[in-house]
Each structure stands twice: as C-alpha cells, then as structure tokens.
Amino acid sequence: MTVSPHFDCIVVGSGHAGSSAALSAKENGCQKVLMVDKCSPQWLGGNGYFTAGAHRTVHTGVDDLLSIVQNVTPEQAKHIDMDPYTREAFIEDVMRLGGRRSDPKLVASLVDNSRNAVDWLAKEVQVPFILSFHRQAYEVNGRQKFWGGLVTSVEDGGKGLIAAHQKALAKAGVEIWFDCPVLDLIMQDNAVAGVVIRKDGHEMRLKSPAVILAAGGFEASPELRVKHLGPGWEKAKVRGTPYNTGDCFSIAQAAGAKLVGDWASCHSTAWDFHAPDNAGERDLTNQYTKSGYPLGIMLNANGERFVDEGEDYRNYTYAKFGKAILLQPGGFAFQVWDSKMLGALRKEEYGDDVVVKVFSDTIEGLAHKLGTIGLQDEVGMVETVRAFNEAVKQHRLEHPDCKWDPAVKDGLSTQSSHTSLSPAKSNWALTIDEPPFMSVQVACGITFTFGGLAIDPDSAGVLSEATGTPIPGLFCTGEMVGGLFYTNYPGGSGLTAGAGVWEKGRTICIEMYHNLMLLSRLL
Structure with a gap:
C-alpha cells in the first residue's frame, strides 16, 4: 500500500457541493487541498452538471438581485414583477413540503445563509447567475411575472455552474484526482485522519486532518433503490451521474457515523x-x-x-x-x-x-x-x-x-x-x-435521495451514532446530508444547500495538526 504526502483537506466528490467545499478550504488557509472522485474526467461535476442551475435564496425583490445576475439591467427590471422571498416563506416551504419532519436547525441554517452563499458563488467563484425568465416567469399583461419563490438560475444551467467551479478550482490550485474510489476512512484515536483510495490499481493511504464527504446519494444504485425506496424503483431512470451509488454511506457508517432522514423518499x-x-x-x-x-x-x-x-x-x-x-x-x-x-x-x-x-x-x-x-x-x-x-x-x-x-x-x-x-x-x-x-x-x-448522514448544523461535522457528537475530522455536504428534505422539496434549494450554508457566522473551526484553521462555507 502506497502512502502519499499529507493534505490539509481532502474532499470526496467533484460536484457542486464538493467544489464549493474545496474552494472554501483554499480561501481560508488550507494550502494543500485534494478532491478525489471515482468517476472518470468525462463525468466530472456530479449531479450538479445535470441541473438547470436553479438556486433558491432569500431576497427582497428584483432590485436586490441586480448585483449578482448578468441578464437584467435596471431599466429592464422596471418591467418585472417579483415578490420578495422572505426567511419565513423559505422556511415554511421546506417544512410544509416535508410534512414538518425536517430538522428545524438544518432548515434555519440553509435559509439564513442562503443569500451569503449565492453572493459568494457569484462574486468569488464567478458563477454566471441569471434571472430565470425561461423557467420561473410568465409574461402577463406585458410584464414578466415571477412565481413560486425561485428566481435565480445559472447561464447554461449545470454546465455553466460546473464550468465556473472548474475555472475557480484551477486558479486556486486545488488538485483533482479522477478514477480514485474511496475504500475506507483512516481512523486515529477515534478521529478521521485521512482516506484509503484506489489509484491506478493500487491502494493508497492519503493522510489529512479534514475529510469532507460530498459523494452524493444512492440514486444510481438499483439495488439500494429497491432496498430503501421499495420494489419497482429499479425501473427509475437515473437523471444524473451513474457514480452516485451510496458507497460513502457505508464507509462513514463503518467509522461510527449516524444515519438520519427520509431513506424511503427521493427527488x-x-x-x-x-x-x-x-x-x-x-x-x-x-x-x-x-x-x-x-x-x-x-x-x-x-x-x-x-x-x-x-x-x-x-x-x-x-x-x-x-x-x-x-x-x-x-x-x-x-x-x-x-x-x-x-x-x-x-x-x-x-x-x-x-x-x-x-x-x-x-x-x-x-x-x-x-x-x-x-x-x-x-x-x-x-x-x-x-x-x-x-x-x-x-x-x-x-x-x-x-x-x-x-x-x-x-x-x-x-x-x-x-x-x-x-x-x-x-x-x-x-x-x-x-x-x-x-x-x-x-x-x-430519479434525481437524488433524501436519507443521509447526521451533521451538526453549526460545524457540518458528521455526528457519531454512539455519542451524538461530531466525529473529529469528518464533515459532510450536499446530497449526503440527511434530515433536511422529507418526501418532497422546494425546487432550487438543493443547489443552495450544496454551496455549503450550514455554518453559523460563516466560519467553522477544524483542528488541524493540533492548530485551529478556519474554513468557511463548509457543510
């Protein structure tokens, strides 16, 4: 087994959530950040690549969004009808569609940080946001009227979103290794200290004090769909990547992680x-x-x-x-x-x-x-x-x-x-x-599954089944997070969650080499 040099942070998954986490790590002090994905380079981007790029966020109306969208001038904005989308409305949408089973703390973290996440994507990652006229507005009496709370998407949809991430990752110097499935987590003194991967046919141990799981759900596994969702789900068509087969759930569970959420439902x-x-x-x-x-x-x-x-x-x-x-x-x-x-x-x-x-x-x-x-x-x-x-x-x-x-x-x-x-x-x-x-x-x-890992909303740390407290060194983001969506969800909230909006105060502390290093916007 080959042992590689240490990394400050390892992110598992090359989609929207993983990319956001890796960029945040670099932005906030991590020198050596590695992303690993079991897919080939031709499949980079996870499920985010296949989306329309819609991001649901709190806003006060069209004028509030002009600074982040690229397809509307102030003059054009005068011909748009757009109701404000309040914190209370966003929370209520998630809760009512989920039968009020969603974790209130997770929902509050998603909603309260939604605008900061979208602003960061637009200004720091250079995601080309647009107002979603083609999907979320109708022309009524000569005016564009938006409906349903969701108003922003990305130029060229998920393709444009992932292209922006790839450009930002390259500029930031984040390494990306493809064709590298994660086989196990390295444990040391009840903390996660890295991952075991397969690279070029050989097992390799990658040491890191921070591992962020962003590997998606189990929707691409017919066997797990039948096991959790029920008979007949083997016939569902996979909308996105074929690589989201739930491997990291069992790997995390073997390390003591707690599973939560609606494992019987999906998008x-x-x-x-x-x-x-x-x-x-x-x-x-x-x-x-x-x-x-x-x-x-x-x-x-x-x-x-x-x-x-x-x-x-x-x-x-x-x-x-x-x-x-x-x-x-x-x-x-x-x-x-x-x-x-x-x-x-x-x-x-x-x-x-x-x-x-x-x-x-x-x-x-x-x-x-x-x-x-x-x-x-x-x-x-x-x-x-x-x-x-x-x-x-x-x-x-x-x-x-x-x-x-x-x-x-x-x-x-x-x-x-x-x-x-x-x-x-x-x-x-x-x-x-x-x-x-x-x-x-x-x-x-089938888009993504709702069951996932339990996390601490304040730190995004994966919770231990045994203690209910975060497992040191292990974090989770995106579709792997459980407890947020049940039965149904409001469109566009998944990508917003994937940007990493759980943290309070936009920063969390991770113990790295016995020192504290700040990472923001991590799930």
Missing part, C-alpha cells in the same frame, strides 16, 4: 420516456425534464388522471410526481395538451429535437396513436378528457370572474357544486378541446 420527476436508463445525457442534461403538466393533464396507461396537475406551482410538485408516475401501470404516463397551450411549453424541454411528440386533430385519434405505444384503454382516455372538460366548464359557469393566469394560483379548477373530479385539478384548469392535440410519453427520473 424524482417527470422524465422523457426515451431517455437513457442508467445515467443522464451530458449534452441534453436537464432538457429531458418534462415539467409542462400544470398546463395540461397527465394520464396513465388506463387513460386515467392520477395527480392534481394544478396542486401547486410546478417547482413545489415536480420532485414528487416522478414517484406517482412510477407507481402507474407500466411505470409511465402521457402528458396531454391542446393547441391553446402548445406555445407555452418550454422549448428546451419540448423542442422537436428533444422529445417524441404525438399529434392528432381529435382526442379519439390521439388515443388511437397512443394505443400503439402503451395506452391500454383508448375509450377510457376519451371519456377522461370528456369528463375533465365538462368539469372545467361547470366551474367556469359558477365562477365567471376567474381568469386564467399561469403566474398565480388562479383557482380555475374542476370542482363545482355540480361536478367534482378525483383527483381534482385545483389551478390552471382549461378545457382540452382545440386541435391539434399533442401528447408526450414520460417516465420517472
């Missing part, structure tokens, strides 16, 4: 039925997402609706609707719209070169075409659409003053004193009766 979404099964696609990345369901309806193989497509804003429902699709017969569904909504669908998700579209001038004709690719009950689909249209019309008769508005929860629904559908469509319900009609087939795409 999953409506995903292109024709996308690859076991890994994301490096060119199209997030374009396989199919998030246009609030503008139409979703039907299963029996021609039945199975979710309330208008339950809430899209960025509060997409992370749980993937599971609903997976549980349908065959594990797939059909999204359906009429001509009124086709122009409102995102081109990056529904472009002719991105997705297979099925068109017809009649619902009966559309059902017949879908029957050739998995629809089992064509008559049932036609009846579902007929009943849906009738319910929408009845609601409009009773509520003639309601106006369709995709930027607010407009109350246009299928529920009235005459007709109530189950499930309802609670908002944005319009009849599907103007040809041509279009459908796309979708499956379940």
Whole structure:
C-alpha cells in the first residue's frame, strides 16, 4: 500500500457541493487541498452538471438581485414583477413540503445563509447567475411575472455552474484526482485522519486532518433503490451521474457515523420516456425534464388522471410526481395538451429535437396513436378528457370572474357544486378541446435521495451514532446530508444547500495538526 504526502483537506466528490467545499478550504488557509472522485474526467461535476442551475435564496425583490445576475439591467427590471422571498416563506416551504419532519436547525441554517452563499458563488467563484425568465416567469399583461419563490438560475444551467467551479478550482490550485474510489476512512484515536483510495490499481493511504464527504446519494444504485425506496424503483431512470451509488454511506457508517432522514423518499420527476436508463445525457442534461403538466393533464396507461396537475406551482410538485408516475401501470404516463397551450411549453424541454411528440386533430385519434405505444384503454382516455372538460366548464359557469393566469394560483379548477373530479385539478384548469392535440410519453427520473448522514448544523461535522457528537475530522455536504428534505422539496434549494450554508457566522473551526484553521462555507 502506497502512502502519499499529507493534505490539509481532502474532499470526496467533484460536484457542486464538493467544489464549493474545496474552494472554501483554499480561501481560508488550507494550502494543500485534494478532491478525489471515482468517476472518470468525462463525468466530472456530479449531479450538479445535470441541473438547470436553479438556486433558491432569500431576497427582497428584483432590485436586490441586480448585483449578482448578468441578464437584467435596471431599466429592464422596471418591467418585472417579483415578490420578495422572505426567511419565513423559505422556511415554511421546506417544512410544509416535508410534512414538518425536517430538522428545524438544518432548515434555519440553509435559509439564513442562503443569500451569503449565492453572493459568494457569484462574486468569488464567478458563477454566471441569471434571472430565470425561461423557467420561473410568465409574461402577463406585458410584464414578466415571477412565481413560486425561485428566481435565480445559472447561464447554461449545470454546465455553466460546473464550468465556473472548474475555472475557480484551477486558479486556486486545488488538485483533482479522477478514477480514485474511496475504500475506507483512516481512523486515529477515534478521529478521521485521512482516506484509503484506489489509484491506478493500487491502494493508497492519503493522510489529512479534514475529510469532507460530498459523494452524493444512492440514486444510481438499483439495488439500494429497491432496498430503501421499495420494489419497482429499479425501473427509475437515473437523471444524473451513474457514480452516485451510496458507497460513502457505508464507509462513514463503518467509522461510527449516524444515519438520519427520509431513506424511503427521493427527488424524482417527470422524465422523457426515451431517455437513457442508467445515467443522464451530458449534452441534453436537464432538457429531458418534462415539467409542462400544470398546463395540461397527465394520464396513465388506463387513460386515467392520477395527480392534481394544478396542486401547486410546478417547482413545489415536480420532485414528487416522478414517484406517482412510477407507481402507474407500466411505470409511465402521457402528458396531454391542446393547441391553446402548445406555445407555452418550454422549448428546451419540448423542442422537436428533444422529445417524441404525438399529434392528432381529435382526442379519439390521439388515443388511437397512443394505443400503439402503451395506452391500454383508448375509450377510457376519451371519456377522461370528456369528463375533465365538462368539469372545467361547470366551474367556469359558477365562477365567471376567474381568469386564467399561469403566474398565480388562479383557482380555475374542476370542482363545482355540480361536478367534482378525483383527483381534482385545483389551478390552471382549461378545457382540452382545440386541435391539434399533442401528447408526450414520460417516465420517472430519479434525481437524488433524501436519507443521509447526521451533521451538526453549526460545524457540518458528521455526528457519531454512539455519542451524538461530531466525529473529529469528518464533515459532510450536499446530497449526503440527511434530515433536511422529507418526501418532497422546494425546487432550487438543493443547489443552495450544496454551496455549503450550514455554518453559523460563516466560519467553522477544524483542528488541524493540533492548530485551529478556519474554513468557511463548509457543510
């Protein structure tokens, strides 16, 4: 076994969270920082590479964000409607979507430090933030109206995010070793003192007083998905890196780490039925997402609706609707719209070169075409659409003053004193009766898992199962952190968490070579 020189800090994982941790370590005094990843260089960036780059943060309105975004001038800002997103609103979003099971201290740390993290990414890492007009705003009466609390993303999405990190890492002198899986943690006097890796076919011991785990969840392991999420999850399509297979959870647990959180849930979404099964696609990345369901309806193989497509804003429902699709017969569904909504669908998700579209001038004709690719009950689909249209019309008769508005929860629904559908469509319900009609087939795409390691919110230290106190020298960040999200999550909060926003006062102390060295923004 080869022994390498000492490092001041070793980060496991090359994604957004790991990159943020490594840069923070260099910024705050660590001279020798190493990132290791079991992936090849072609897969650098972890799941962050496959995202849309959305970061949820507290803000007081559009003027508050002009200093960090690159696609809006003060003059253009005058034509934008954007409500402030308060600390209280952010906390409530995480708590209500998680059934109020989330660790309040973790949630508070995420929210209270969210703006500092975004500012740091923009100004120090040079992440090219933009206002997310294409994903989080609709034009209403000539003005761009943002909705759902989430307003910032990154130019070129996750690709732009990881490119910014790579440039900053190179400038800072952070070493990155690829094709180097971590095999074990080195323990010394009940503290973590480094890692054992495999490099070039040989085991190597890397000594360091600080090891930061940023290796993602277990979503790319079919076996662990079935074990923790349940039967059928082996059929889910992996949205991102194929290397997030949960190895570091067992390694940390062997060192005494405590596991917490919702191991039975994950972030999953409506995903292109024709996308690859076991890994994301490096060119199209997030374009396989199919998030246009609030503008139409979703039907299963029996021609039945199975979710309330208008339950809430899209960025509060997409992370749980993937599971609903997976549980349908065959594990797939059909999204359906009429001509009124086709122009409102995102081109990056529904472009002719991105997705297979099925068109017809009649619902009966559309059902017949879908029957050739998995629809089992064509008559049932036609009846579902007929009943849906009738319910929408009845609601409009009773509520003639309601106006369709995709930027607010407009109350246009299928529920009235005459007709109530189950499930309802609670908002944005319009009849599907103007040809041509279009459908796309979708499956379940799994993004990341929610169970993880217990950490101290003040220091990001991994907690011991035996003592409940931090294990010296071991820290955790990103999707490996447990206890934050349960069942569902508000879109964009995962990347904000991955930037490392748990610490109080933006600094933590780590004992390094019997001295204290400051590292900020570490999870």
